[in-house]
Amino acid sequence: MKKRRKPAATAAPAGHAPPPPLNAAFAGLKGMQRELQTRRRAEAEAAARQRHDEARREREADMFRRAVGRVTPLKPNGRAERSLVPPPALPLQRWADDDAVLRESVSDEYGAEWLLESDETLSHRRAGLGPDVVRRLRRGHWTVSAQIDLHGLRVDEARDALGEFLRACVRREQRCVRIIHGKGLGSVNRTPVLKEKVRRWLTQKDEVLAFVEARPNDGGAGVVLALLKASP
The missing domain is CATH 3.30.1370.110 (Ribosomal Protein S8; Chain: A, domain 1)
Structure with a gap:
């Protein structure tokens, strides 16, 4: 009987890298999956904190409304609001010192x-x-x-x-x-x-x-x- 010849190995075309092993591809997918899960957990926690803060602010606003009662907003008067400039500081201590010196220096006699x-x-x-x-x-x-x-x-x-x-x-x-x-x-x-x-x-x-x-x-x-x- 004649022996069959094994087909000769075909070389990869020049310029093309061999495909990566399947284990490496699965490892990359698992890493992406873990990263996606971590991101989703962070987004869920941020959304939960936001809902908690909004609920707290709403409770505080409700408590304020209950304490103050009904409020009638003022009608706009068309006046422009201006910021008040604080008056200059007065040297009160220096004046007090001057008074003390004056009382000691002025004689009735x-x-x-x-x-x-x-x-x-x-x-x-x-x-x-x-x-x-x-x-x-x-x-x-x-x-x-x-x-x-x-x-x-x-x-x-x-x-x-x-x-x-x-x-x-x-x-x-x-x-x-x-x-x-x-x-x-x-x-x-x-x-x-x-x-x-x-x-x-x-x-x-x-x-x-x-x-x-x-x-x-x-x-x-x-x-x-x-x-x-x-x-x-």
């Missing part, structure tokens, strides 16, 4: 007689200012822009109030002010107390350039007109 003009109205002016300043102040050359009434205050209260008043006037650039201290008609023995002390205090104030007793029709002996320095 300060001898100011030698600083006062020797006229019937007892005026005062800082060194370097001419006598015409006092005359113009008495005649009303400067318009009175602020005043303080010290009637009924104790000496300490009047001193503190006067100091704060003068500093505030300088900050607001109010140059001419009226200070009402009274004639002392309601004091014990009808002796004026604040009248003399106010004039002593004013001679010690850096804010004061000059002061003069008011004319009779402006208050006379119960009122002092003061000219303050300009704000720095």
Whole structure:
């Protein structure tokens, strides 16, 4: 009997790689399947968290509506809303320190007689200012822009109030002010107390350039007109 010849192995055409083994292909499919499952689980968890957050917000909104009750919305008024600019900060501590220094530096027993003009109205002016300043102040050359009434205050209260008043006037650039201290008609023995002390205090104030007793029709002996320095 003749032996059959085995068919010769056919070589793969040039330029074509042999197909991958079946095991490698199955391994790639399993990896893709695991990746797909992981992605689906992540998407499901994210959707569950979103539903949970929405349910929580809805519960909170429902609790708020129950607590507030029925609300009627305001009708639009056509006005444009604007943002409010906060006011500048005030140096409150510095002002408090200034007050403390002022109370310690101003003396009730300060001898100011030698600083006062020797006229019937007892005026005062800082060194370097001419006598015409006092005359113009008495005649009303400067318009009175602020005043303080010290009637009924104790000496300490009047001193503190006067100091704060003068500093505030300088900050607001109010140059001419009226200070009402009274004639002392309601004091014990009808002796004026604040009248003399106010004039002593004013001679010690850096804010004061000059002061003069008011004319009779402006208050006379119960009122002092003061000219303050300009704000720095």
